[in-house]
Amino acid sequence: MTESAPLTPRGRRTRDAILRAAEEVIGGRGYSGAAIVDITRAAGIAQGTFYIYFDSKEAVFRTLVEEMGRFTRRSLSEATAGAKDRLEAERLGLRAFLEIAATRPLLYNIVEEARFVAPEAYDAYFTGFARAYTRNLEAAVREGTIRAGDAEIRAWALMGLAVTLGERYGQRNPEADRDRVVAEVFDMLERGLRP
Amino acid sequence: MTESAPLTPRGRRTRDAILRAAEEVIGGRGYSGAAIVDITRAAGIAQGTFYIYFDSKEAVFRTLVEEMGRFTRRSLSEATAGAKDRLEAERLGLRAFLEIAATRPLLYNIVEEARFVAPEAYDAYFTGFARAYTRNLEAAVREGTIRAGDAEIRAWALMGLAVTLGERYGQRNPEADRDRVVAEVFDMLERGLRP
Amino acid sequence: MTESAPLTPRGRRTRDAILRAAEEVIGGRGYSGAAIVDITRAAGIAQGTFYIYFDSKEAVFRTLVEEMGRFTRRSLSEATAGAKDRLEAERLGLRAFLEIAATRPLLYNIVEEARFVAPEAYDAYFTGFARAYTRNLEAAVREGTIRAGDAEIRAWALMGLAVTLGERYGQRNPEADRDRVVAEVFDMLERGLRP
Amino acid sequence: MTESAPLTPRGRRTRDAILRAAEEVIGGRGYSGAAIVDITRAAGIAQGTFYIYFDSKEAVFRTLVEEMGRFTRRSLSEATAGAKDRLEAERLGLRAFLEIAATRPLLYNIVEEARFVAPEAYDAYFTGFARAYTRNLEAAVREGTIRAGDAEIRAWALMGLAVTLGERYGQRNPEADRDRVVAEVFDMLERGLRP
DNA sequence: AATGAATGAGAGTTCATTCAT
């Protein structure tokens, strides 16, 4: 068990306070720059209280990564709900992803740090998306929406592109014109670079 | 000054030993998992000797990142030297990049860690590439090799894609068929996904 | 007051549960290795409940030591009840003591830990026995059952011997042939080592 | 490795200072009552310096126990060097043991604590003595100095007796007349309690 | 140029005890 569930409303509030404080502090200073005392101070509780709800610093971190995973998945599925075809869905998905990067820069940061701090959680996060992506692209090929090709390689390529663009035109520059970014990228992806 | 230039050959050897040990140790355990004492032990020197050559832990790290930058630039320019046109150059560049990720996984790791540890160095690394990339793509447009479009967005998209593919099909899986990866990706990029 | 007397049967059950859990946990991991939370968890109660029945960790511990004292005294007096003379009583007493060490190893451990944790309780425990022992030996001298000699020194010597043999041939090795141990030791004590 | 050897005289002095401070502090307040900071303060060094020479609190402790083992063995062998026969050697050995308990009460305490803190070290300590004792008693039987009997049981019995007497008439009461104690005990052991 | 020793701030974590309900 990496954390013990609170039994009372009060406990639930405290646990939530810790999670939000951890998001803020770890997202802001990075994992190893964030001290437990910083988190508990930000949460307005005593240091020892932290360990009632989480077994370790790593445990909150992992919880945050998982939370971010759930949040991203939910956001993407909501965003792509009304797409008329699969390519349209991809476009909307990228758009939503950039939006998340812009509006929750701290959580975005946390996921990226997981690459080193909690590699399995990081893998789980991206492998999950890659699988969904791959299935999607395969279906699109079957439907005739896109040309045949290795769906897995394409999936990782598209994810990598999304991650970096999210960092560039979302997290680090929330003012960027993300619609234009999406338009440009999909122009390239759909029609290709060839004249 | 983050490091003082050594004068004697002996000094140069020691400094090199530190750098190689740092690459190994930091690349292996991550920046904050690597202690100076681990590095000096791996280098076969006393702890105090480290500080004769580098001002701080961060200093070696930055040096490694810069080294990696030089190395990558050199590799890419060598790899793309014989390209017949700019799109061919891009293809060869991606191919070389994946190769670097596969053959120097530790340095690759180090660059990725720089995102948090030395953001400026990280930025410098990628912004440098992005600029070159952007210029390249602009020239290709002028030459008529590729269609018109926002070169900067394309550049970041292509870099993001390269970074993730490098991690996936290079660093983490050195056995992967990288030629096929490159072929697939360029098929998508050149001709587009549309049927 | 180190503990408050419980009134209701429910309270008595809870207090007993705490004592049995404390015996198990402290006996198993040692005094300072045993956390209150371990004890309450083993007792199936909330942490706070502990302090309704005992003032502190030391208080349960002392209670256990005293309980062990009562238990040992009762066991010994029952065991020696039918002895035909005082030397016979000593023999039966040692036999019973080894049996206690073998069958209640945890409580045995607790008494030994008291040496450091609750020196007064430990002293009380052994000084009590030593006094009884001393009286016994004095009486035996008066009766002519044993030769004259300093009863107190003999008492401590016999007790020390019993404690170590209890540890060796009882607590740590419950399979040992304790009858033989007693026979050997009393052969030595009664007839002496001289040929 | 539980400790790293100092390379310079200065280091040797520091390590010694730590050992003496640890003897004093742990011997005085018990293992778990002794904080590293107490030890380093007593040694006049910084807290971190401790960990240059010992891997952990347990490591110093074990070193002290072993030191005590060596010291006791040496003392006993010196004390019994001039004995005219084996029984005489035993008597001199007990005498020396009580003396150690009286003059190095702290180290004596440490050995007793090892029972819980470092059971293997404790076992090694006593099992070592028990073996020697057993061999000695077997030889005495062969020589005809003492009557036949189970040497191992006798050895543990005698050791237990020595330990408790050491505690009683040495460590806790350095003023006791230890010659008389030894005389009494050997009178009992040699001639037996029977009239 | 190089060494091994020393530093001390600060980290994560534990835990006996108290509190509000």
Place this chain on the structure above:
DNA sequence: TATGAATGAACTCTCATTCAT
């Protein structure tokens, strides 16, 4: 009577850095 939550001091240990030789 009982609970789960909260406290905060104290603990062991780590480590980048400095120092004396």
